Amino acid sequence: MAKARETAKNGAARVAPRFAAFREKYGPAAIVTGAAQGIGRAFADAIAARGLAVYLVDVQAEPVERAAREVEARFGVRARPVVVDLSRRDCLDRLRAAVPAQEIGLLVCNAAIGQEGPFLDEPLEAIARAIDVNCHASAALAHGFGGEMARRGRGGIILLASGTALQGSPRYASYAATKAFNLVLGESLWYELRDVGVDVLSFVPGPTNTPGLRRSLPSLKEGVAIGPIQLPGETAEIAIRALGRAASASRQRDHAAQLAARRRRADANAARDWKREARNEGGKS
Numbered sequence: 001m002a003k004a005r006e007t008a009k010n011g012a013a014r015v016a017p018r019f020a021a022f023r024e025k026y027g028p029a030a031i032v033t034g035a036a037q038g039i040g041r042a043f044a045d046a047i048a049a050r051g052l053a054v055y056l057v058d059v060q061a062e063p064v065e066r067a068a069r070e071v072e073a074r075f076g077v078r079a080r081p082v083v084v085d086l087s088r089r090d091c092l093d094r095l096r097a098a099v100p101a102q103e104i105g106l107l108v109c110n111a112a113i114g115q116e117g118p119f120l121d122e123p124l125e126a127i128a129r130a131i132d133v134n135c136h137a138s139a140a141l142a143h144g145f146g147g148e149m150a151r152r153g154r155g156g157i158i159l160l161a162s163g164t165a166l167q168g169s170p171r172y173a174s175y176a177a178t179k180a181f182n183l184v185l186g187e188s189l190w191y192e193l194r195d196v197g198v199d200v201l202s203f204v205p206g207p208t209n210t211p212g213l214r215r216s217l218p219s220l221k222e223g224v225a226i227g228p229i230q231l232p233g234e235t236a237e238i239a240i241r242a243l244g245r246a247a248s249a250s251r252q253r254d255h256a257a258q259l260a261a262r263r264r265r266a267d268a269n270a271a272r273d274w275k276r277e278a279r280n281e282g283g284k285s
């Protein structure tokens with residue numbers, strides 16, 4: 001990413017001109033949820049480096065305010081913190097009150113609540129809260145901001161899935177199921193929205209060294225990439241570059257192969273449905 005920026009006189013990183021097409025398609029501003037830290041913060045950096053203003057959404061005020069200040073100072077773009085609890089049923093209304101929807105050309109639904117351990121040991125209220133943050137908020141934001149993008153005829157949406165979403169995943173049952181919701185929602189919206197100019201991507205990050213992963217792996221030190229575990233900046237960069245190219249992507253080869261097989265089946269189904277529709281339309285005239 002260093003190559004992509006120049007340094008302005010005041011020390012802020014400035015945006016390289018080669019991102020003009022990205023800004024035209026996805027600008028002028030982006031929303032990133034769960035942006036105070038981890039992969040969300042890395043998305044905010046990668047998007048700001050491309051010259052978009054960023055609304056950083058998170059649940060705690062102090063960390064997200066600090067993150068927004070850092071993004072603004074580093075990249076010289078407008079970065080605003082938005083404190084919203086995405087487990088709330090009215091999270092879309094709250095976001096709309098804080099963010100001018102007509103500015104939003106890119107939405108990254110990244111915030112999630114993780115879970116590990118036997119399903120029956122997990123309190124039902126915790127499962128319900130994770131469903132609200134991981135599933136309801138993604139659907140509500142994609143519906144609200146995606147609708148605005150579709151009306152404008154351009155935009156992008158990235159939904160964060162997980163390798164656990166690709167099959168049954170014991171000890172991650174409820175988390176994996178919420179990530180499968182995001183995976184399938186994004187894969188489906190790729191087909192529904194591409195004809196109106198909106199790119200949708202389901203992204204499977206692979207293990208990434210974030211506060212979330214370090215809660216499951218307490219021996220993992222911050223800032224270390226080891227084995228399959230990568231740094232958040234690498235993960236976010238791969239996702240941003242994949243947007244608009246296919247319905248899904250992963251930086252891990254085995255996950256990418258599984259996603260490709262899903263896309264082949266989805267392409268075949270979409271082509272069959274399209275032919276059936278065309279036959280029905282032909283029959284009507």
Ligand SMILES: NC(=O)c1ccc[n+]([C@@H]2O[C@H](COP(=O)([O-])OP(=O)(O)OC[C@H]3O[C@@H](n4cnc5c(N)ncnc54)[C@H](OP(=O)(O)O)[C@@H]3O)[C@@H](O)[C@H]2O)c1
Nearest residue numbers: 034038039059086087110111112160162207208210211212
């Ligand atoms: N890291 C990995 O290895 C990995 C692998 C596969 C998929 N993913 C996916 O990638 C995404 C980011 O993961 P990550 O590891 O960066 O997560 P993380 O380190 O746990 O960060 C998630 C952020 O979301 C925020 N958040 C949680 N609940 C929220 C709510 N109700 N409203 C608003 N914000 C809320 C968190 O705030 P608090 O901490 O203050 O609650 C935190 O700042 C997630 O969707 C995750 O499922 C990650």
